[in-house]
Amino acid sequence: RQAPIIFKITVGAVNIGASLKFLSQYPAEEEILFTPLSFLEMVGEIKRCFLFEQWVTVVPITISANLQSKTVDAITAQRRELHLSTANFVFHEVCRDLDDMANSPELMERLQQDSLASADAMASGGFKAKIA
Secondary structure (H helix, E strand, O other): OOOOEEEEEEEEOOOOOOOOOOHHOOOOOEEOOOOOOEEEEEEEOOEEEEEEOOOEEEEEEEEEOOOOOOOOOHHHHHHHHHHHHHHHHHHHHHHHHHHHOOOOHHHHHHHHHOOOOOOOHOOOOHHHHHHH
């Protein structure tokens, strides 16, 4: 039979975590919530001790909190800004291409040949006003 394992956790002022004891299914046990992307780091030798009338394995660890990571809200806002700037770039690129086409000799020739076409309908300004 394998001996029970006890993690002996040392924390500092920055990585202390938040107590969730009031939410615990086991009120006699302390439950702690640490920041996202925190990790456990072994800081000493594993020891076997005789506690509570049985042998237990004690593993000394510390919590290393990643304070540089972004929150989900920050990442979502960053992605939103990226998508908006990409859409804005594409819009302006299409407008530039429409302006180039509106000023092209091929369009003028087409307008002269097509009796149903009007310069206002084919010009990029009219199109841009409709989509903006």
